[in-house]
Amino acid sequence: MTRIQILNAAFPDPTLKPRIERRLTRFLRRLLVGKKKLDAQPEVDDAANDDLEEDAPNKADLSWSQRQCIVRRTDRIVSCANRKSPLTRLKPEDRKRLEVLRHGVELVALPSQHRADEIAAALHAEMPWLAPATNRIWHDLLQSVQRGEPGCHVMPLLLDGAPGIGKSYLARLLADLIGVPGLTLEATVENASFGLVGSQRGWGNAAPGRMINLILAELVGNPVIFVDEIEKAGRADSTKGQCFSLTDALLPLLEPTSAANWSCPYYEIGLDMRWISWILASNDWRSLPPPLLSRCPPIRLERPTVQHLKGFARHQGARRGLSEASIEAICEALDRAATRGHVPDMRSVIRMLDRAERMERRPPLH
Incomplete structure (x- = not known):
């Protein structure tokens, strides 16, 4: 795995203050004892020698007022240097939260094109x-390997289709196969864009979003984030007339150039978010705004047939270690439902598998 710097801001240097103090102390002693005497001694690296020959007999002792003058001047220099970093404007607890990004985050890459095929x-x-959808994912993974990118990712996808056909399951399975963290966001229950990207500090319940919290917790820069029912996302209007919608917040994150220096509303610093794999899902893409559709052309998906669902039940049943009798019972239930004119969706099949697994795993009754 490759490690990259995701934070577009420099952390304050903790060694800056002692280094400046040593330099000022050395400069003042040169003035007091004479530069000629000090020049006769071998040069010493200021950063490597913390004491800087404190006990040398040919150096003048500094008075208390002289040392305090050095401390005050050092504080002014350090303060001016730290103003260049936006991290110094954060609260101590927020700055400590971002400290885990000092050494960057990891990007998970595929070892070969063969792994993308698998x-x-x-x-x-x-x-x-x-x-x-799977063909598009395959091509993106192959292209990521061919380009030699430090981390694999999929270009933004908009999967349009009826509910219960497996869009969210596809996103979770993709994250597991690549080996990266995954995040599922239900747009119907989120308060505008705040749940995903966070809210600005002017709001009473200001907090970082789930996207940032996921990266801070996992320290992986290319997770798979799935947003379900994006066309039903809410919005919030402030008293100043500002609108905060989920679709508007996603626009800079779906564009690689703007995502490379995305500004976090809560921390107010730039972050490199271009390696995230975005998978959006909708039941009807026609209600989505044109700017979002231009970044994510919809991929229309059809409902699974009974044969598809039976194949999924057999595949999942074997993975869970279910008996052949339980798997065949689920397939027979799907056939009976089809003869009555009702084809269950994938969610129903998963519930059947869960129930069969619970029944087989329950302790025997005596």
């Missing part, structure tokens, strides 16, 4: 009815 094959084997 991931695409695994996605298609689980959900062949989502072939338009």
Whole structure:
């Protein structure tokens, strides 16, 4: 894995103050004892020698007032230097929270094109009815490896289709196969953009968003973030007439050039968010704004057939270690539902698998 700097701001140098104090102390002693005597001694690296020959007999002792003058001047110099870093304007607890990014974050990359083929094959084997989406993911992963990028990622996707066809499951499975953290955001229950990107400090409940919290917790810069039912996202209007919508907040994150220096509303610093794999889902793309559609052209997905669902049940049943009898019982239930004119969705199949697994794992009754 490759480590990159995701924070577009320099951390204050903790060694700056002692280094400046040593330099000022040395300069003042040169003035007091004469530069000629000190020049006769070998030069010493200021940063490597903390004491700087404190006990040398040919150096004059500094008075208390002289030492205090050095401390005050050092504080002014350090204060001027730290003003260049936006981190110094943060609260101590927020600055401590971002301290984990001092040494950057890791990017997970695929070792070869063969691994990209394996991931695409695994996605298609689980959900062949989502072939338009899995093919696009396959091409993006291959291109990421061919370019030699430090981390693999998928260009923003907008999956449009009926609910319960496996869009969220596809995103979770993709994150597991790549080996990166995943985040699922339900747009219907989020308060505008605040849940994902955070809120500005002017709001009473200001806090960083779930996207930033995920990266701070996992220290991985290319997670897979899934936003479900994006067309139903809410919005918030401030008393000053400002509008905060989820779709507007996503626009700079979906564009690689602007995502490379995305400004966090809460921390008010620039972050490199271009390696995130965004997967959006909608039930009807026609209600989405044109700027979002220009960045994510919708990929229309069809409902799975009964044969698709039976294949998914067999594949998942074998992975969970279910008995052949339980798997066949689920397939028979799907056939009976189809004869009655009702084709269950993928969520129903997962519930059947969960119930069968609980029944097989329950302790025997005596």
